[in-house]
Amino acid sequence: MDKLYESYEEDMITKQVFLERKAVRSRQIQKQEEELEDLRKVLVDEGNYPTVEQINKRVGEFRGVWSAAVTSEEKNRALKKLVERIVYDREGNRVESTICYR
16 A cells, blocks of 8 residues: 555556555455454364364264254254354355354
8 A cells, every 4th residue: 555655646646546546455455354353263263172072072962952853943953062153255156154163
């Protein structure tokens, strides 16, 4: 951005070009800040790894509830024993998902 300002101040680019480039840079900065925030969330999540015993306990609870589940609501409750949240990232027709386990 500093180089853009310098180019504009030194009349190397027009005001219109400056504003267009500034808008593009601002969008890029915003997108990178959002990606950084997502990475910070993942980092916090990954810092809290469960032990093997905790994983086995959760899987056992899941199996018990899942096998007894009849309705969709009951199955969703069973899945919540394993999955904390699902993060979706959509760009056009492309969808990327990240599953955050408990």
